[in-house]
Amino acid sequence: MHHVRVADVENSIQPAAEMRKLTDALGLTDFAINYYELEPGDSFAFAYHSHEVQEEAFYVISGTATFDTEDGPVEVGADEIVRFDRGEFQRGWNRGDDRVRALAIGAPLEYGTQVKLRYCADCDAEVDSGLGIAPDDEEAVVATCVECGAETGRWYRGSMDGEVP
Numbered sequence: 001m002h003h004v005r006v007a008d009v010e011n012s013i014q015p016a017a018e019m020r021k022l023t024d025a026l027g028l029t030d031f032a033i034n035y036y037e038l039e040p041g042d043s044f045a046f047a048y049h050s051h052e053v054q055e056e057a058f059y060v061i062s063g064t065a066t067f068d069t070e071d072g073p074v075e076v077g078a079d080e081i082v083r084f085d086r087g088e089f090q091r092g093w094n095r096g097d098d099r100v101r102a103l104a105i106g107a108p109l110e111y112g113t114q115v116k117l118r119y120c121a122d123c124d125a126e127v128d129s130g131l132g133i134a135p136d137d138e139e140a141v142v143a144t145c146v147e148c149g150a151e152t153g154r155w156y157r158g159s160m161d162g163e164v165p
């Protein structure tokens with residue numbers, strides 16, 4: 001048995017004030033579960049993206065999350081849950097005034113190919129993106145355009161001012 005206090009799990013570098021990877025803390029092998037807290041302007045994800053093999057559900061505990069989807073924006077309120085199929089594009093945000101607390105659950109553990117669409121000003125297009133630790137700052141994650149290499153976003157652990165990139 002694994003019994004974990006969520007607040008004791010390390011906070012990850014994400015576009016969210018808090019993202020705690022319960023998957024690793026619990027030693028799960030077949031599905032992923034992550035705890036999120038989003039301040040207004042925060043996001044669940046680094047990009048408008050899809051997973052090739054992992055389906056994903058988001059259970060909103062409090063606040064209201066807004067997911068950009070292939071069918072337009074969808075609001076998911078407290079004690080509501082939304083599910084995204086394999087290959088379906090989505091990116092969730094907190095566009096409200098209250099903090100969002102939520103659980104993201106995905107299975108299987110692996111994503112397969114992940115297409116991560118972000119706007120590149122240099123290419124003037126929505127392009128697939130690479131993600132990694134910043135070469136000049138190991139405490140930051142950056143997204144780069146796969147077409148031209150331009151940096152399209154940079155995130156730090158914990159709260160970030162305003163809307164995240």
Ligand SMILES: [Zn+2]
Nearest residue numbers: 120123145148
């Ligand atoms: Zn580019």
